[in-house]
Amino acid sequence: MKITDFAILFVIIFFPLFWLSGLHTDEQSQASSLQISYTTALRTASQDAGQVMSTNEQQQYEAGYSSEKFFRADKELALQTFLNTLYLNFGIRGDESAQQNLLYYIPAIVVIDYDGYYIYATENYIGADGSSNARHTWHPKKPYAYSDAQGNSIQFTLDHTVHVTEANTGEVLDGQAEQLANETDIALLDQMDTFEQVRRTAIVSSIQKDLAYYINKHNEYASRYGISYTFTLPTISQEEWNNSINDIGILSFLQGIPTGSGYYNNYALGGGRLVKKTSWLGTVDPNSGIKYAYPNGCKLPAPAQDLFTDAKEAAKSGYFLRDCRNPLIH
Secondary structure: OOHHHHHHHHHHHHHHHHHHHHHHHHHHHHHHHHHHHHHHHHHHHHHHHHHHOOOOOOHHHOOOOOOOOOOOOOHHHHHHHHHHHHHHHHOOOOOHHHHHHHHOOOOEEEEEOOOEEEEEEEEEEEOOOOOEEEEEEEOOOEEEEEEOOOOOEEEEOOOOEEEEEOOOOOOEEEEEHHHHOOOOOOHHHHOHHHHHHHHHHHHHHHHHHHHHHHHHHHHHHHHHHOOOOOOOOOOOOHHHHHHHOOOOEEEEEEEEEEEOOEEEEEEEEEEOOOOOOOOEEEEEOOOOOOEEEEEOOOOOOOOOOEEEOOHHHHHHOOOEEEOOOOOEOO
16 A cells, blocks of 8 residues: 555544544633633622622611621622623623523522521512412521520621520520620530631531522422523532631522533622632643633733632642733742
């Protein structure tokens, strides 16, 4: 067989493989770009919502009036701001049909208030024609409740203010845990290190449990609209959970949007008094193959592959930090 015959045979056999590989690479690149766009939109919407949550009209609800963390979260304003920013970044502002379709991919939003939390999730309702329909709605506020082994009831807040009910006497007390320790026999109030650990665990566990329930429940409604994706509560690190209950805030979820051969699944936290951070984009230098991260807004040498909340997160993921002028950041 001539060399030219071998060359032709090689092309016939391997060209389809190279072509398919190229298609897969392009698909991965497009999916990665979509993932970053969606994450940017979700985080921006959550940050905007978090910033307006602490807007209070009455002085007694302003932080510092009775506690450093005593804000009353304006959940309606937060939701409106979140959705407005999200619709804007998705390019569907003014398109009610597209907005409704996007809501199908938002299984839950939780607003973390000073003394409890609200969950915005889907529920059934009966329409005017008697048919069963689904819509997003606020569910009743749930306090940060806890009961000890003796049956004493404690309602926590985002600081050390508590509302307690003694099991033996039925006496109800309100105030700082340290001060109430001398007025009640509730052992937890005497041990502040244990109190803080139990407080955080109780708050996080309650929110996790309810979120898991409502997100799983969302599957029933999503299937009505042809969404085959299975909604579940994503894994959230303990550090992020702890950050979420340091102050009032909003925790939002966006899941199930097709991105190439996969699906988008993420969440974002917006705090009432969080300082807005610059996000970082991770990419790979096309010449050296080295992973670099740049502040969002910089011109990148190659398409972005990852999005990070800050420089520390990018560095922990193995990226070298650079600024917009490209020198390494030391």
